[in-house]
Amino acid sequence: MMLDTATTRTAPSRTAPIFELIEVEKVFQVRPPGRRFTREKVGLRALDGVRLSVEKGASLALVGESGSGKSTLLRMVAGLDAPSGGRALYHGRPIREVRAEGPGFARDVAMVYQDARGSLDPRMTVGALIAEPLRHFGIVPKAQEETRVGELLERVGLPADAAKRYPSGLSGGQVRRVAIARALASEPSVLVADEAVSGLDVSTQAQLLTLLRKLQQEMGITLVFITHDLGVASYLCEQIAIMYLGRIVETGPTDAVLNAPAHPYAAALRGAAPRFFEPIPEPLPGEIPSPLDLPKGCRFSTRCPMAQDDCRTRDPQLGTLGAGRAVACLHPLAPSDT
Amino acid sequence: MMLQQINAEALLSVSDLTVHRGPAKILDRVSLSLAKGETLALVGESGAGKSTIATALMQLLDGAEIEGTADLQGAGDLLSLRKREMVKLRGQRLSMIFQDAGAALNPAYTVGRQLITTLRRNLGLSRSAARSRAIELFTQVGINDAEARLSAFPHQLSGGMQQRVMVAIALACNPDLLLADEPTSALDVTIQAQIIRLILQLTRERGASCIFVLHDLALASQSCDRIVVLYAGQVVESGPSEEVLKRHRHPYTRQLESCVLEIGRKDLQAPEGTVPSHDQMPAGCRFATRCPRALDRCAREAPPLTPADPARSDARDHLFACWNPE
Ligand SMILES: Nc1ncnc2c1ncn2[C@@H]1O[C@H](COP(=O)(O)OP(=O)(O)OP(=O)(O)O)[C@@H](O)[C@H]1O
Ligand SMILES: Nc1ncnc2c1ncn2[C@@H]1O[C@H](COP(=O)(O)OP(=O)(O)OP(=O)(O)O)[C@@H](O)[C@H]1O
Ligand code: SF4
Ligand code: SF4
Ligand SMILES: [Mg+2]
Ligand SMILES: [Mg+2]
Numbered sequence: 028m029m030l031d032t033a034t035t036r037t038a039p040s041r042t043a044p045i046f047e048l049i050e051v052e053k054v055f056q057v058r059p060p061g062r063r064f065t066r067e068k069v070g071l072r073a074l075d076g077v078r079l080s081v082e083k084g085a086s087l088a089l090v091g092e093s094g095s096g097k098s099t100l101l102r103m104v105a106g107l108d109a110p111s112g113g114r115a116l117y118h119g120r121p122i123r124e125v126r127a128e129g130p131g132f133a134r135d136v137a138m139v140y141q142d143a144r145g146s147l148d149p150r151m152t153v154g155a156l157i158a159e160p161l162r163h164f165g166i167v168p169k170a171q172e173e174t175r176v177g178e179l180l181e182r183v184g185l186p187a188d189a190a191k192r193y194p195s196g197l198s199g200g201q202v203r204r205v206a207i208a209r210a211l212a213s214e215p216s217v218l219v220a221d222e223a224v225s226g227l228d229v230s231t232q233a234q235l236l237t238l239l240r241k242l243q244q245e246m247g248i249t250l251v252f253i254t255h256d257l258g259v260a261s262y263l264c265e266q267i268a269i270m271y272l273g274r275i276v277e278t279g280p281t282d283a284v285l286n287a288p289a290h291p292y293a294a295a296l297r298g299a300a301p302r303f304f305e306p307i308p309e310p311l312p313g314e315i316p317s318p319l320d321l322p323k324g325c326r327f328s329t330r331c332p333m334a335q336d337d338c339r340t341r342d343p344q345l346g347t348l349g350a351g352r353a354v355a356c357l358h359p360l361a362p363s364d365t
Numbered sequence: 366m367m368l369q370q371i372n373a374e375a376l377l378s379v380s381d382l383t384v385h386r387g388p389a390k391i392l393d394r395v396s397l398s399l400a401k402g403e404t405l406a407l408v409g410e411s412g413a414g415k416s417t418i419a420t421a422l423m424q425l426l427d428g429a430e431i432e433g434t435a436d437l438q439g440a441g442d443l444l445s446l447r448k449r450e451m452v453k454l455r456g457q458r459l460s461m462i463f464q465d466a467g468a469a470l471n472p473a474y475t476v477g478r479q480l481i482t483t484l485r486r487n488l489g490l491s492r493s494a495a496r497s498r499a500i501e502l503f504t505q506v507g508i509n510d511a512e513a514r515l516s517a518f519p520h521q522l523s524g525g526m527q528q529r530v531m532v533a534i535a536l537a538c539n540p541d542l543l544l545a546d547e548p549t550s551a552l553d554v555t556i557q558a559q560i561i562r563l564i565l566q567l568t569r570e571r572g573a574s575c576i577f578v579l580h581d582l583a584l585a586s587q588s589c590d591r592i593v594v595l596y597a598g599q600v601v602e603s604g605p606s607e608e609v610l611k612r613h614r615h616p617y618t619r620q621l622e623s624c625v626l627e628i629g630r631k632d633l634q635a636p637e638g639t640v641p642s643h644d645q646m647p648a649g650c651r652f653a654t655r656c657p658r659a660l661d662r663c664a665r666e667a668p669p670l671t672p673a674d675p676a677r678s679d680a681r682d683h684l685f686a687c688w689n690p691e
Binding site for chain 1: 408409410411412413416464507508509521523524525526547550551552553554555556557558559561562565580581582583584586587588607610620621624625626627628629630631633634635636638639640641642644645
């Protein structure tokens, strides 16, 4: 009934997923806001009822509101955090369990952190930083280390003399490339990257994106990629998941979703993407609710231009919408509305 | 001649700003000027020196040798002001929003305390006056429930909220000149739109000028009157946004534009090569190692900034530096 789209899912849908999240929840224990000296803690629900599966060779963009839980979700996929509820599986087994068994998981699933500079030891040279995973996972014999470091530097577009420098002497973009080179060093089959290209100039970004796309298409690397740039999501990722306040509110083939978003928040995101010489659009009304004090009913209802009475009492769940799409909204937009 | 004309009415005019770190020339004779009420975008390769320009103007650049001048109307040369005068100026006329808000806020103090301290120190307000001004500022930057939020610690706020706190702190003293270094790179596009609108609205209301460091050319076109394109520490093209983006002359500007990813685009061709390291920088045009239009002379002789079209008045200060322009 909904959309007739040219985009198809490339990920074979019948193979078992690499990652599967089932009703995943993540609650952080935090002090109540403004109460500095209390021992009391309240639960901050950073992820709530997240269902997601990532198939081998898939490329998935995670986009959404700042603070909606994207990094939390990614850290869970990388096995850095355990869910507080629900199940997070890697080839059908709990991710944390697999990760605890040995270095195999960490070699196979490489992560690029949001805070690239913070993730690199400032006392190590760039060369040593990239050699570390090579040695740790035994990727090349010691004699070939330097050559491989050189290759990795070239791949991410850093000059060879960068090997001798320290992270503090590099610009933000250069540090980002080091982080990507380090992640690629272990020859992973899955790359999870948290804003790996944000804050880069567009030509550097283009080089990294074409590299990632090549790895994705030629070597079948599975990609889970957080970005705020919808153009980047559309270029690199077949699938998109849009998050708002701890929930996935819409998911499906990237271009289909972006061309005709069904969730009002997805539509707002689409509308706010910068366009040459157009006036900057009016922002959504209202403020993002605190995750400590979630609105009743739909969590977007306090800002949603389409909200109706039932939105303030009923909490919509992610439901299918045809053509590989799903949306969590009681009154989804029809394609002609956007 | 022409540059001087513009300089006469400028709020800020930077000329021949050169920064060395050891043997590396990080900025090479960068000149730019900014009229009162104008917004300007610095764009260009990562590592080109955009943040270096902003931090040099604030005298926050450590371990570097600085030459050139940067005249702020009524204050003199920012680069040679004494520390004490600079500290005073930073409280009163000049402020900066840093590339990384999370790191710029002190995690040990509530955001209210950080804002109130700024207000008391710079405007000499009493505690209670500073407090009510802080509430006012928080409300202006769109933080609801401002009074309660004053007692939040930075980590208790989302990235977008932290960035708004930074905007509030930066605007606390009604600056004439705001430097915003990628104020929204880490934020989703709805909050980005909100924050850029907010900065523009608040600076316009006050007749203040603004220098943004941006990577998103579409966002630059939406928010800035003028664009300065940097490559490897040099200005390669500058002028009114429409001129630079629609009638660019420099091959590097074209390269940047060809990499813009609009939604649905799949045919991206990444440019070859990287910026040469500082010890291998060509003596002439620094883009020569990667330029598809390079001529023999390019690597030897540095092209000067030249007016793009002296005959057209709306292109008056559109400048580019290239021997073989488009
Ligand atoms: N270690 C932690 N302790 C307490 N709260 C946390 C922690 N990590 C994240 N949070 C909270 O969980 C929520 C989700 O945070 P997360 O970092 O996953 O968001 P995000 O979508 O990655 O945002 P951004 O786009 O700003 O990076 C936020 O409200 C955040 O403040
Ligand atoms: N503390 C430092 N020590 C040595 N070199 C530095 C230092 N900080 C920056 N640099 C060098 O100065 C040059 C300019 O850096 P700057 O941070 O100004 O670039 P930028 O244009 O802001 O880049 P980005 O877009 O990545 O933020 C880069 O080549 C960088 O390697
Ligand atoms: S359920 Fe209602 S409030 Fe929520 S997104 Fe849909 S229309 Fe808006
Ligand atoms: S001066 Fe020469 S090398 Fe430099 S941009 Fe122009 S054509 Fe290219
Ligand atoms: Mg994040
Ligand atoms: Mg910078």
